[in-house]
Amino acid sequence: MRINSSASASWGESLPALRADTPGCETVIHFNNAGCGLLATPVLTTMVEHLQLEAAIGGYEASAARADEVRGFYTEIAALIGCGPGNVAFSGSATHAYANALSSITFERGDVILTTRNDFISNQIAFLSLRKRFGIELVHAPDLPEGGVDVEAMALLMKEHRPRLVAATHIPTNSGLVQPIAEIGRHCRELGLLYLVDACQSVGQYPIDVEEIGCDFLTGTCRKFLRGPRGSGFLYVSDRVLAAGYEPLFIDMHGAKWTAPGTYTPSRTASRFEEWEFPYATVLGCAAAVRYAREVGIDAISERTPQLAGRLRDGLDAIPGVRALDRGEQLGALVTIAVDDWQPEAFKTALDARGINSALSFRNFAQFDFGDKNVNWCLRLSPHYYNTDDEVEQVIAAIAELRAVG
Ligand SMILES: Cc1ncc(COP(=O)(O)O)c(C=O)c1O
Secondary structure, eight states: OOOOTTOHHHHHHHHHHHHHTOGGGGTOEEOBTTTOOOOOHHHHHHHHHHHHHHHHHOHHHHHHHTHHHHHHHHHHHHHHHTSOGGGEEEESOHHHHHHHHHHTSOOOTTOEEEEOTTSOHHHHHHHHHHHHHHOOEEEEOOBOTTSSBOHHHHHHHHHHHOOSEEEEESSOTTSOBOOOHHHHHHHHHHHTOOEEEEOTTTBTTBOOOHHHHTOSEEEEESSSTTOOOSSOEEEEEOHHHHHTTOOOTTOOTTTEEEEETTEEEEOSSGGGGSOSOOOHHHHHHHHHHHHHHHHHOHHHHHHHHHHHHHHHHHHHHTSTTEEEOOOSSSBOSOEEEEETTOOHHHHHHHHHHTTEEOEEEEGGGOHHHHHHHTOSEEEEEBOOTTSOHHHHHHHHHHHHHHHHHO
């Protein structure tokens, strides 16, 4: 199945098999991979079989019987992002993983969190909540005129504020922008600053190497470009942070050992960021999804997917009354457009009726970005490697037609 990265001919040969492995390809044009990718059959089968085993022999007994495969979750994620299995924690969502990482930091009044204007909505709300409760200060690095964070300006802010935490989202939910997270990480390492990266939209779309990024924490979800099940995510925790004793505020009996009535000892690995109860079918599905993505080849995916999105973006931008909103030096597989003379829900419903899956983003998802662009909503289309050029053309044609009658 592995695709030889630079050869588009390899994709031509492999696409029919990849699409045959993806039941949803028969029913929809799925351009909502930034919401949730389509499951591949091996992922679905793995999960269904585990649920059947739970029904047949009992839930605890089933997870014990599949202990080796459960460990596969950690080895797969570790191989995907370049760390050891002990640096990986499973989480029910990326947001939960992110909150757990934040909760391990002993913020004090006046501490600074330095972030970007394009960090994910829930991260921004969490920072505001920390400000409300602990009196931290929140600083947003400015953007470059062409879009994307100004890394040099951010580095100066690091020197000026010595932030307790630097936080950056690799690809925001609200545009195709790809932020230079490794460059930011280099500055963090030089200054010894704690660095948290949200890689939800990039994992499965681009290669992620936590050593190259130089982050202390990294969060991801399995359901988007990794094509795993819903209700799953992960947290990477660096050896540095584990050795320094960072632990989540609400550590439980899985993350720690209750050693005496008045003491507990956190586990030595990132499992201290997990909870005791696991959705095992989901964990196994995630392992299968990551294995599948690695078999297809992340390098090859990272060439094809943004290229498909680029063709889509150019085609849509050429339609009168449609404006592509994505800005920045590097753009990924999220394509966002403003459409004149349409209301958001009506426009999306019209696409739904044509079997085209898309998503809407609103001003409150991206207060800075949508403010700068002066839009209140956009339509987001996010193809993946299993989509075809023909589907790109069909979506462009459908939007041109709707726009003309709108
Ligand atoms: C950039 C980004 N970060 C974080 C998340 C949150 O992920 P989850 O829904 O798994 O908590 C999303 C989800 O859309 C996202 O786009």
